[in-house]
Amino acid sequence: MTERKATVLVVDDERAIQRFLRPSLEENGFSVLEASTGKSALDLAVSRKPDVILLDLSLPDMDGLDVLKRLREWSSAPVIVVSARGQESDKIAGLDRGADDYLTKPFGVEELLARIRVALRHAEGAARDPEPVYEHGDLKIDLTLRRVWLAKKEVRLSPLQYTLLAALVRDAGRVVSQKQLMKELWPEGGSTPEALRILVHQTRHRVEKEPVRPRHLKTEPAVGYRLEAPDE
Amino acid sequence: MSVQGYAVAAAVAALCTAACFALYPFLSLNDLVMVYLVGTLVVALRGRRGPALFSSFLGVLCFNFFFVPPRFTFHVEHSQFVVTFAVMFAVALIISHLAVRARTQAEAAKRAEVVAETERLRSSLLSAVSHELRTPLAAIIGSASTLLQAAQPSRDLLVNIRDEAERLARLVHNLIETTRLESGAALKKEPYPIEDVIGTALERTERLLAGRKVEADLPENLPLVPVDPVLMELVFVNLIENAVRHAPEGPLDIVARERMDFLEVSVADRGPGLKPEELERVFEKFYRASAAPGAGLGLAICKAVVTAHGGTIRAENRPGGGAVFLLTLPRGGAK
Numbered sequence: 001m002t003e004r005k006a007t008v009l010v011v012d013d014e015r016a017i018q019r020f021l022r023p024s025l026e027e028n029g030f031s032v033l034e035a036s037t038g039k040s041a042l043d044l045a046v047s048r049k050p051d052v053i054l055l056d057l058s059l060p061d062m063d064g065l066d067v068l069k070r071l072r073e074w075s076s077a078p079v080i081v082v083s084a085r086g087q088e089s090d091k092i093a094g095l096d097r098g099a100d101d102y103l104t105k106p107f108g109v110e111e112l113l114a115r116i117r118v119a120l121r122h123a124e125g126a127a128r129d130p131e132p133v134y135e136h137g138d139l140k141i142d143l144t145l146r147r148v149w150l151a152k153k154e155v156r157l158s159p160l161q162y163t164l165l166a167a168l169v170r171d172a173g174r175v176v177s178q179k180q181l182m183k184e185l186w187p188e189g190g191s192t193p194e195a196l197r198i199l200v201h202q203t204r205h206r207v208e209k210e211p212v213r214p215r216h217l218k219t220e221p222a223v224g225y226r227l228e229a230p231d232e
Numbered sequence: 233m234s235v236q237g238y239a240v241a242a243a244v245a246a247l248c249t250a251a252c253f254a255l256y257p258f259l260s261l262n263d264l265v266m267v268y269l270v271g272t273l274v275v276a277l278r279g280r281r282g283p284a285l286f287s288s289f290l291g292v293l294c295f296n297f298f299f300v301p302p303r304f305t306f307h308v309e310h311s312q313f314v315v316t317f318a319v320m321f322a323v324a325l326i327i328s329h330l331a332v333r334a335r336t337q338a339e340a341a342k343r344a345e346v347v348a349e350t351e352r353l354r355s356s357l358l359s360a361v362s363h364e365l366r367t368p369l370a371a372i373i374g375s376a377s378t379l380l381q382a383a384q385p386s387r388d389l390l391v392n393i394r395d396e397a398e399r400l401a402r403l404v405h406n407l408i409e410t411t412r413l414e415s416g417a418a419l420k421k422e423p424y425p426i427e428d429v430i431g432t433a434l435e436r437t438e439r440l441l442a443g444r445k446v447e448a449d450l451p452e453n454l455p456l457v458p459v460d461p462v463l464m465e466l467v468f469v470n471l472i473e474n475a476v477r478h479a480p481e482g483p484l485d486i487v488a489r490e491r492m493d494f495l496e497v498s499v500a501d502r503g504p505g506l507k508p509e510e511l512e513r514v515f516e517k518f519y520r521a522s523a524a525p526g527a528g529l530g531l532a533i534c535k536a537v538v539t540a541h542g543g544t545i546r547a548e549n550r551p552g553g554g555a556v557f558l559l560t561l562p563r564g565g566a567k
Contacts, residue, residue: 088462106401108394194423194456201425205452212431212448212486221432221461222420 006120009033009050011041011067012082013060021054024109030116038062042070045077052119054112055099056082057090065093072098078119082107088222095177095223102175102223118173118229134169134230139207139216141169150207160185161203165227168217173229175220200225237275237283244271245290249298261299265320268295272324276331279339284332288324292317364403364529368396398439402473403529409466410533419463419540423456426488426495426561432461433468440476445483454488457495458564463537470530471499471557479503479554493563494543500556505549514547534559 006029010021013036022032033048035041038059045053053071057064068079081094081102091102100119103112134141138151143166148155157165167184168176182196200219204211218226248271252264268291276284297306300313308314375389375396382389427450434446475484482502489496506514515535538545538559545559 106397197423197425197428197456201428202452204427210448211452212427212450213434213446214431218435219428219432221429221465 005029005031006051007031007033007048008116009035009041009044009048009053011035011038011054011059011064012056013037013058014056017056021112024112025116028113036060038064038067041067045071045075050077051123052116053077053079054082054103054116055079056105057087057094058083065090065097068094068097068099076123078123080115080119091223092177092179095175096179100174114173114229121229122171122174131230134172134227136172136216136228136230138209141165143169148207151209155206157203157206160199161206164199164203165207165217168225168227172227175224175226177224179224181224237278237280238286240278241275241283241287241290244275244287245294247271248291249294252295252299256299262316264299265295265316268292268320269323269327273327273331276328277335279332279335281328281332284328285325288321288328291324292321295320361403361407361529365400368400368403371396372400395439402469406466406470406529406533409463410529410536413463413533413536413540419460421458421460421541421564423458423564424461424464425456426450426454426459426497429459429461429464430468430486430488430497433465433472436465436469437472437476440473441484444476447483447485449485449487451488451490454490454495455563457561459541459561460537464541467534467537467559468499470534474530474557475499475501475503475555482554491560494560495563496558496560498556498558500550500554502550502552502554505553505555506547511547511549515545531557 008025008030010018010025010032012018012021012034018034018036022034025032033044033050035044036059038061041053041055041059044050055064055068059067064081064083068081071077071079078100079094079098081091081099082105083090083094083102084105091104094102100122101115103115132142132144134143140149142148146162146166148157148162148165163185164181167181178193178196182191182193185191185196185199200217201211204214204217207216208214216228218228220226245268248267252267255264255267272284272287272291275287293306296308296313296317297304301309372393375392379385379389379393427448430448430450434441434448472484479501480503485498485500487498487500514531516532534557535545538561541561542564543559543561545557548556548558550556
């Protein structure tokens with residue numbers, strides 16, 4: 001992490017949520033700004049330039065998705081959208097409008113911190129080249145050699161399976177929507193979400209020891225996929 | 233709707249006429265009348281008075297035009313046919329009136345039954361839900377107030393608060409999804425590998441499983457099945473939660489097999505199994521066959537979701553002990 005304390009803007013109108021987020025974020029080395037309306041969130045984003053924005057989609061004065069759209073007109077600070085379960089379409093809409101990731105309420109602190117760290121790392125990393133080697137548990141992917149190992153044994157992948165992994169490595173730790181992945185894998189179009197699901201399924205059977213309980217390549221139901229963040 | 237009823241009446245009249253042409257060489261004119269009456273009965277059974285009336289009228293017209301000599305005119309040679317028409321029209325009217333009334337009565341009876349059922353469900357929902365909500369809430373409030381008084385924070389109590397809160401979250405999620413299903417919200421079905429759905433359910437229940445062994449036997453080349461991934465995940469979460477709750481020990485077995493035009497998936501445990509009279513009742517909404525904690529909501533939702541997918545679910549006892557929940561999901565148009 002950087003020497004300077006990273007600032008998290010928490011946008012949520014529920015006192016109970018703010019009450020637990022502030023101490024747990026401060027405990028973990030972040031400074032915290034709070035906003036309980038869309039308008040104050042936009043004001044604070046302008047005046048204080050937070051490093052990460054945690055944006056609940058249900059706000060009293062504005063639609064959270066509109067706040068996101070307004071933010072994205074001038075800010076590239078990572079935004080993590082927070083919404084309830086069963087609102088997958090909101091999550092997809094958030095990602096489409098430039099959110100970096102999402103959290104589903106209710107969430108635990110470990111999950112929150114993991115999302116924030118990944119978002120910060122990607123914001124920093126956007127400036128420099130990505131790490132050429134991804135390692136997470138028993139999986140190793142070398143982007144320069146274009147080779148993949150599972151438990152030290154090299155894995156043979158089809159070119160498309162490799163492209164999928166490489167695309168996910170670039171966004172490691174973050175959710176990548178189905179739409180984004182399809183654009184990357186089939187830039188000319190002409191494919192289907194089914195083809196993507198089959199591709200992920202087959203890739204999992206190459207790079208996961210237990211494909212039904214994936215450790216690396218996770219599914220985000222109805223939204224997309226997430227390759228776990230690399231080991232520190 | 234109403235236009236459709238008249239279109240059906242016209243189509244039925246056309247069909248009857250075609251049939252009469254086929255039968256004309258073999259039957260007397262008066263027998264042909266019967267064919268039109270059957271047509272009117274069919275239309276009337278659909279339950280609308282207007283189209284039934286229209287059908288009686290069309291029947292007389294067609295019979296007159298196509299079959300009563302001189303044929304292919306509306307002119308009538310023998311006055312006896314005027315009586316035939318009157319009788320035919322009257323019989324058609326009576327038939328349609330009776331059929332429509334029977335239909336309306338059946339519908340009213342059905343509606344009354346649904347209302348009674350809804351009432352019954354609502355009251356049992358209330359008692360089941362209040363029980364299921366109160367138990368974790370009591371545990372949370374109890375643990376939190378103990379912690380507030382204690383000199384030392386206790387890890388056990390904190391874990392208890394978190395686990396019970398997670399149980400509440402699952403319950404609330406179940407309730408929300410049930411309400412959504414019952415309000416007739418459409419499923420967002422798309423073809424998915426079942427392994428993917430089971431995988432997310434296993435991840436969601438990782439803490440609940442607490443290291444319990446899960447033996448999954450899912451061939452790699454299973455066909456995709458059209459499912460609503462969020463709801464189908466809920467089915468497996470509930471089946472896993474049910475197994476963990478009722479079978480304190482032993483591994484869980486999850487097996488999927490491709491059958492003719494459906495996929496068969498089973499979730500099995502090595503617990504005490506089910507009593508014969510419970511096999512059916514476990515899926516009944518908000519009925520708790522035994523005093524087992526929490527039973528009554530999760531499995532009912534499994535059934536509702538699977539049924540909404542056009543599939544089936546049933547419970548059996550395993551040879552060698554334990555319960556198995558078997559579900560089938562139609563493959564639909566998916567490859």
